Amino acid sequence: MAETTVDRAGAHRAESAPLLQMQQVTLRFGGVVALNEVSFEIHRGEILGLIGPNGAGKTTCFNALTGVYQPTSGQVVFDGQPLGRRKRYQINRLGIARTFQNIRLFQNMTARENVLVGADAHHRTGVLNALFRLPRHRREEAEGHRLADELLELMDLGHRGDDLARNLSYGEQRRLEIARALATKPKLLCLDEPAAGFNPVEKQRLMDLIRRVRDMGNTVLLIEHDMRLVMGVTDRIVVLEFGKKIADGRPEQIQNDPAVIAAYLGVEDDES
Template identity: 90%
Template sequence: MAETTLSSTPAPAAGASPLLRMEKVTLRFGGVVALDDVSFEIQQGEILGLIGPNGAGKTTCFNALTGVYQPTSGQVVFDGLPLGRRKRYQINRMGIARTFQNIRLFQNMTARENVLVGADAHHRTGVLSALLRLPRHRREEAEGHRLADELLELMDLAHRADDLARNLSYGEQRRLEIARALATKPKLLCLDEPAAGFNPVEKQRLMDLIRTVRDRGNTVLLIEHDMRLVMGVTDRIVVLEFGKKIAEGRPEQIQNDPAVIAAYLGVEDDDA
């Protein structure tokens, strides 16, 4: 299917550099092409939706920009620097954090301890400093606890701070995973289907939360199947199908794009 270009997509401000660029990224697994020459940009302070039918390559795209997979060709440029073959922890320290389709918390740690794990990502003191309780270690520890409490409050989890993660409800665990990701102080927060399993009230709450995260200074990349949520919270949307980008534009443009309708309904463009 040919890519649809929407000319009325808002252009970035003159002289502005995108926070992230996917530049002709192709990713192959043997004879399977998971991503095929995919290019798009994310502007600072934007909420960008990444959507498409099952198997479109959305999570693979996340994995390519967070260091899980190395592109076969093309490159990912973040904050002006090619990611190259950097390790996942190095990419995280550059300012990219993510959540996962399947919740990945430390189930036998408390909510606060889970967030502290994220806060530790930027700590510079080592084991010796911790054992000797040196001043710099104590400062970093105090800052980590302050940040953890702030994020738990933001996620409405302050009252569950000392509860084990495994004892939290499904929705609380989802919010805790976002809090842990934010604790790494990311410039770009990648959310992989954060509303999975949510009821309508929880989805509305999540929309408000995503806007709050953006208003705090984070840029957000969102994978989500719930179209009402995506259309209600994103500034722009990129659509993938079979590993190819088929459309890009504002929510109202994507909603009425024949190629997107065809991809979701499984019909030819002309029939859509």
């Protein structure tokens, strides 16, 4: 029988170190413990889901690993390097990109220009190169436009490249934000509730896009409330409750985990 994509990804993970490790990360805001000694790994080439009830600490966890917040204790290790007190742009250059719950596009720029902003994150030419349009600057500029057009096509936005971001539909803006994040050429793409506000057709389309992104060689971390989407697209799921990890396993394991059922999916009322 032919080896599947998941089989190949599993074999690769078994042979390589984790791409990202959350190591006993605690994050306090005054007297409030938002994350409490949270540890998990993200393996190269997998789609990991991060779920939990409202207030469980999912977005706080995202913010801790993307440099928005500094852990009170513990550490985040990415591709073998402790992130320490690196700034957000430095973490992005290391290879972590993210989207947000609330869309953060440049609304008065075109779709293509928004993606080019992401592509610029890895350009090395300075002001003089750009001012005098020296060969290196021209090469990077051409490469950026080629990448932007490829990513717009990937996100089914090739026909909207010259349209202002504010004129795109809600679903198109969501996909454009993913394209801009991918333009930074991340090793890890973090998607924060990308299906928020989507109808069932758009959610299925998003699932297909996430799989395509992974099949291109990317690793994906996904926060999402839609359990059908999470169960359908992820390789593994980590569950948080009140800032603590309560489960970590394959989707079918998580579905049947009593702690998850009680904390997140709900339990049947035996007395009803």
